[in-house]
Amino acid sequence: MFNVPWADYADDLVDGIIATLQYTVLGFVGAFILGLALALIRLSRFKVLRGLAAAYTELFKNIPLLAVIFLIYFGLATVDITLDVLSAGTLSLVAFYGAYLSEIFRSAISSVPTGQTEVSLALGFGRVSTLFSVILPQALRTALPGTNTMLVDLLKSTSLLITISAAELMTQAQLIASETFRALEVYLVIAVLYFAMCYPLSQFLLWLERRLAAGKPLGPGRRKRLQHAAALLESYSPAQKVNA
Amino acid sequence: MMTLDQPLTSAPANTGKTAISVRGLEKSYHGRPVLKGIDLDVRAGSIVTLMGKSGGGKSTLLRCLNLLEVPDTADMTVLGEQVFFSSRQVLHDLPALRRKIGMVFQKFLLFPHLTAFENITYPQTKVGGRSQAEAEERAVQLLDRVGLRHRGLAYPDQMSGGEQQRVAIARALAMNPQVLLFDEPTSALDPESTKDVLAVMKELAETGMTMVVVTHEVGFARDVSDWLVFMDQGLIAEQGDARQVLESPKNERTRAFLAA
Numbered sequence: 001m002f003n004v005p006w007a008d009y010a011d012d013l014v015d016g017i018i019a020t021l022q023y024t025v026l027g028f029v030g031a032f033i034l035g036l037a038l039a040l041i042r043l044s045r046f047k048v049l050r051g052l053a054a055a056y057t058e059l060f061k062n063i064p065l066l067a068v069i070f071l072i073y074f075g076l077a078t079v080d081i082t083l084d085v086l087s088a089g090t091l092s093l094v095a096f097y098g099a100y101l102s103e104i105f106r107s108a109i110s111s112v113p114t115g116q117t118e119v120s121l122a123l124g125f126g127r128v129s130t131l132f133s134v135i136l137p138q139a140l141r142t143a144l145p146g147t148n149t150m151l152v153d154l155l156k157s158t159s160l161l162i163t164i165s166a167a168e169l170m171t172q173a174q175l176i177a178s179e180t181f182r183a184l185e186v187y188l189v190i191a192v193l194y195f196a197m198c199y200p201l202s203q204f205l206l207w208l209e210r211r212l213a214a215g216k217p218l219g220p221g222r223r224k225r226l227q228h229a230a231a232l233l234e235s236y237s238p239a240q241k242v243n244a
Numbered sequence: 245m246m247t248l249d250q251p252l253t254s255a256p257a258n259t260g261k262t263a264i265s266v267r268g269l270e271k272s273y274h275g276r277p278v279l280k281g282i283d284l285d286v287r288a289g290s291i292v293t294l295m296g297k298s299g300g301g302k303s304t305l306l307r308c309l310n311l312l313e314v315p316d317t318a319d320m321t322v323l324g325e326q327v328f329f330s331s332r333q334v335l336h337d338l339p340a341l342r343r344k345i346g347m348v349f350q351k352f353l354l355f356p357h358l359t360a361f362e363n364i365t366y367p368q369t370k371v372g373g374r375s376q377a378e379a380e381e382r383a384v385q386l387l388d389r390v391g392l393r394h395r396g397l398a399y400p401d402q403m404s405g406g407e408q409q410r411v412a413i414a415r416a417l418a419m420n421p422q423v424l425l426f427d428e429p430t431s432a433l434d435p436e437s438t439k440d441v442l443a444v445m446k447e448l449a450e451t452g453m454t455m456v457v458v459t460h461e462v463g464f465a466r467d468v469s470d471w472l473v474f475m476d477q478g479l480i481a482e483q484g485d486a487r488q489v490l491e492s493p494k495n496e497r498t499r500a501f502l503a504a
């Protein structure tokens with residue numbers, strides 16, 4: 001069954017994997033920022049902007065990603081806005097997943113009790129630092145599972161960029177298949193490669209979710225601080241005050 | 245480097261100066277008046293208790309003092325600064341004012357994603373202008389003072405209500421406020437936890453902290469507070485020396501409330 005000279009295609013596959021990961025990272029970072037911005041606008045007091053953001057979200061949630069890709073790459077070209085493949089591909093992913101992420105973020109932010117805003121204002125946080133230092137850290141924890149699902153989904157959806165020959169993994173697969181006439185073998189291998197990217201990613205994200213839920217520090221910075229805190233709490237004795 | 249022998253609070257001893265002065269405070273929600281002309285003075289170092297029936301406007305009044313609620317009209321001076329005049333807010337740096345006024349809520353409202361210790365350090369480093377090391381030192385002292393040094397690394401959902409409330413008090417104290425506002429700090433607690441929290445508040449009172457406390461705890465009002473304000477339907481029905489008001493209330497509604 002294995003008749004494809006894979007060694008000859010190793011470079012193409014590596015290029016494809018790199019391109020896929022590149023679209024995933026760019027697309028996700030962009031979608032995250034757009035989603036957060038849209039969510040904040042929808043929770044703001046600017047009525048017109050709120051309406052626009054809501055309309056945007058509904059629009060992109062209700063058209064297929066493939067249509068978005070075609071609109072941005074082929075459609076815009078007809079009105080003299082020509083985008084290269086990388087820009088068009090990334091932009092499509094950002095536009096589409098930004099809409100979904102904005103819904104996730106919006107509900108996560110609204111789920112933080114208003115008391116949290118009140119107490120942080122009472123402690124002397126300003127409006128902006130209340131949002132960024134108190135509300136968002138809590139909201140993003142709530143949003144984590146949904147966000148993670150979207151990230152894995154986005155990685156898989158980069159395969160749709162084959163339609164604009166984005167040189168990601170699926171595009172490479174098609175080229176190899178057409179040269180070797182071994183569609184079953186080629187696409188099986190490609191499926192395995194997608195699985196090999198997505199499965200560890202989603203397991204890793206689940207692990208993150210579990211750690212966070214268990215209150216374990218995610219970064220080395222916080223871990224260090226908590227260890228330091230433990231030592232301080234342990235060693236403190238009020239008697240120290242006497243010879244201070 | 246901070247000294248290790250810092251007291252629980254940096255509040256000045258009872259100086260008799262006016263910490264908060266409110267004149268003619270009115271506030272309505274959707275056209276329905278909730279506060280109908282409140283005059284109140286809080287002397288520095290004194291403990292003022294607010295009591296009264298549910299819906300009488302105690303929380304609203306308390307929240308007006310740090311501008312969590314904006315009055316419709318009032319002349320208000322807080323810690324020597326004119327905050328509100330007539331129907332205008334004249335003080336604009338609210339965060340700076342609020343750092344001088346701590347507030348403790350019925351529902352504790354700790355940051356759920358942070359440990360007790362971090363709940364206390366976080367506001368200090370974020371908006372209190374302290375270094376991490378200074379904030380940590382202060383956090384350990386305060387946790388020790390409220391009897392929760394052993395619970396420093398617990399998350400709020402791992403603590404009892406009484407423990408959470410004591411951490412909340414420590415968090416407020418960490419900002420070195422000159423006044424502390426309490427809105428029914430023990431109403432969500434069982435009797436045992438209530439005792440622990442009241443003990444912390446009593447100790448605070450003894451350090452000379454200025455406190456305004458909304459509570460139903462008659463014992464606290466009698467034993468700890470200097471001044472009792474009895475509110476009814478948006479007005480102050482009666483106010484005076486706490487023991488006097490409790491022993492011989494002049495107002496009919498106060499009498500009915502205390503008899504109940």
Ligand SMILES: Nc1ncnc2c1ncn2[C@@H]1O[C@H](COP(=O)(O)OP(=O)(O)OP(=O)(O)O)[C@@H](O)[C@H]1O
Nearest residue numbers: 273274278296297298299300301302303304305428
């Ligand atoms: N944000 C708000 N919007 C509308 N009405 C409000 C708001 N906050 C308070 N009220 C109303 O104002 C009145 C006074 O409320 P407040 O909470 O100040 O009373 P309280 O004396 O603290 O009562 P309790 O003992 O139940 O806490 C109540 O009738 C309440 O329904």
Ligand SMILES: [Mg+2]
Nearest residue numbers: 302303304427
């Ligand atoms: Mg109340």
